[in-house]
Amino acid sequence: MDVRRTAVVKLDVSDEQRDALHRTAEQYLYCANRTANYCWSNTSYAECKTNKRQVRDALYSELREETDLQAQLVQAAIRRAVEAIKGVVERWKKGQRVSRPTFTAETMDYDTRSATFYRTKASLATVDGRVELPFVLPADSPTPYERYVLSEDYEFRESTLRYDAVTDEFYLHISTRRTNGGNDAEVPADTGPPDQTVLGIDLGVNSLAVASTGTFWQGDDYDHWCRELEKRRGEMQQRGTQAAHDALLRLGKREEAWRKQYIHTVANEVVTEAAEHDCDVIVFEDLTGIRERLPHAQWHHVWAFRRLYKYVSYKAPEQDISVEQVEPNHTSTRCSRTDCGFTHDDNRHREQFECQKCGYEVNADYNAAKNIGLRYARKRQHRLRSSPTSGSGDAEVDLRINGGTLNGESHQPIAGD
Numbered sequence: 353m354d355v356r357r358t359a360v361v362k363l364d365v366s367d368e369q370r371d372a373l374h375r376t377a378e379q380y381l382y383c384a385n386r387t388a389n390y391c392w393s394n395t396s397y398a399e400c401k402t403n404k405r406q407v408r409d410a411l412y413s414e415l416r417e418e419t420d421l422q423a424q425l426v427q428a429a430i431r432r433a434v435e436a437i438k439g440v441v442e443r444w445k446k447g448q449r450v451s452r453p454t455f456t457a458e459t460m461d462y463d464t465r466s467a468t469f470y471r472t473k474a475s476l477a478t479v480d481g482r483v484e485l486p487f488v489l490p491a492d493s494p495t496p497y498e499r500y501v502l503s504e505d506y507e508f509r510e511s512t513l514r515y516d517a518v519t520d521e522f523y524l525h526i527s528t529r530r531t532n533g534g535n536d537a538e539v540p541a542d543t544g545p546p547d548q549t550v551l552g553i554d555l556g557v558n559s560l561a562v563a564s565t566g567t568f569w570q571g572d573d574y575d576h577w578c579r580e581l582e583k584r585r586g587e588m589q590q591r592g593t594q595a596a597h598d599a600l601l602r603l604g605k606r607e608e609a610w611r612k613q614y615i616h617t618v619a620n621e622v623v624t625e626a627a628e629h630d631c632d633v634i635v636f637e638d639l640t641g642i643r644e645r646l647p648h649a650q651w652h653h654v655w656a657f658r659r660l661y662k663y664v665s666y667k668a669p670e671q672d673i674s675v676e677q678v679e680p681n682h683t684s685t686r687c688s689r690t691d692c693g694f695t696h697d698d699n700r701h702r703e704q705f706e707c708q709k710c711g712y713e714v715n716a717d718y719n720a721a722k723n724i725g726l727r728y729a730r731k732r733q734h735r736l737r738s739s740p741t742s743g744s745g746d747a748e749v750d751l752r753i754n755g756g757t758l759n760g761e762s763h764q765p766i767a768g769d
C-alpha cells in the first residue's frame with residue numbers, strides 16, 4: 353500500500369533567520385509574479401503560455417541574475433506560476449471570469465535539493481545560504497512528524513514553507529510517501545482512445561481520502577488541529593470580552609486559511625496519484641446527503657470533503673484527467689470482488705470489511721474506493737456497448753487498484769489486491 357502524509361511543523365526562527373526567510377520569500381514572489389506576467393495574455397487563453405519547459409527556458413537565467421535565489425527555488429517559483437496560469441486557463445475555457453494570478457502570500461516550495469530534514473530540524477536554502485531551523489514539536493508523542501517524516505518507511509517528497517502573518521510564525525507543510533509500497537505491475541498496452549483507466553476515491557472519517565490504488569490520506573493532522581482550534585474557540589467565547597471577540601475573529605480567519613492550504617496539498621497529491629498511475633478519470637461519490645450517510649462526520653469533515661472535491665475538479669484537467677461522481681449507495685457495504693458483489697450491512701465493521709458470503713477481508717475504506725471506481729467503470733462500459741454510433745463496443749474501462757487493474761466485469765488481478 354502506498355501512503356502519503358502531510359505533517360505541519362512550526363519552526364523556531366531567530367531574528368537573523370527570520371530576516372533571511374522574508375527576503376527569500378520576497379524574491380521568490382518576485383519570480384512568481386514576473387513569470388505570471390510573462391505567461392499571461394489579456395486577449396485570449398490561447399495566448400497564455402502554459403508550457404513549463406518553454407517558460408523556464410525563457411526566464412530562468414534572467415531570474416537567476418536578478419535575484420540571489422538558489423536554482424531550485426527559482427525553478428519552483430516558475431513552476432508555481434505556470435501551474436496557476438494553467439488553472440486559470442481551464443476556468444477561462446469554461447467561460448468563468450478570470451484574471452492574471454498574483455502572488456502575495458509568503459509561501460515557498462522546497463524539494464530534496466533545496467531542503468534537508470533532520471530529526472529535530474530542517475535546513476532550508478535562503479538568499480543568505482542555508483539556514484538550520486529547529487522544529488517546535490508538540491508534547492504529545494509520537495507527533496505526526498515523528499511518525500511519518502522520520503520513519504524509515506516514509507520518504508520525504510516535498511514541503512511548503514508558509515509564513516503566517518497573524519501569528520508571525522513560519523510553518524513547514526511536509527509531504528511524505530511510504531516507500532515499501534507495491535511495485536506497479538505493468539499493464540498490457542491496449543490501443544484505442546476510448547479506453548479509460550479509473551481512480552476511485554472514498555472520502556470518510558477514518559481516513560480523509562482513500563484511493564483505489566491503496567493510497568491513504570489519513571488527515572490526522574487535520575483532525576488534530578481542528579480539535580485544538582475548537583477548544584481555543586470555546587475558551588475565548590467563554591471570556592466574552594471585546595478583546596476575546598477580536599481574537600476569535602482573527603483565529604477564525606487563520607484557521608480557514610490553514611484548512612484551505614491543507615486540503616490544497618491533499619488535492620494536489622490526489623491528482624498526482626492519478627497521473628502517476630496513468631488514470632484518465634478520478635471518481636468520487638456524489639456528496640449530496642453526505643451528512644446523513646456519515647453521522648459521525650463533524651462539520652470540518654464535511655467541509656473538507658466538499659473542498660477536496662472542488663480543488664481536485666480544478667486541478668485534474670491541467671493533467672488531462674477528468675473528474676466524475678457516482679451514486680454513493682452501498683459503496684461501503686458491497687463486496688468489491690467483482691466475482692462476488694454481495695451487499696449486506698454486516699459486511700462492514702467500522703474500519704474493517706469482511707464479506708459475509710465470500711470471506712474477502714480488507715480495509716473498509718479501500719473496499720469503498722474500489723466500489724466507487726468500479727461503479728463508474730461499469731456504467732461507462734455499459735454506455736459504450738449500448739451506443740450504436742460510438743463504434744467503441746470493445747473499449748476497456750479499467751479500475752486502477754493496488755498492484756494492478758480490475759475490469760468492471762471480470763476479475764483480473766495482475767498482482768494480488
Ligand SMILES: [Zn+2]
Pocket residue numbers: 687688689692693694707708709710711712
Ligand atoms: Zn464477497
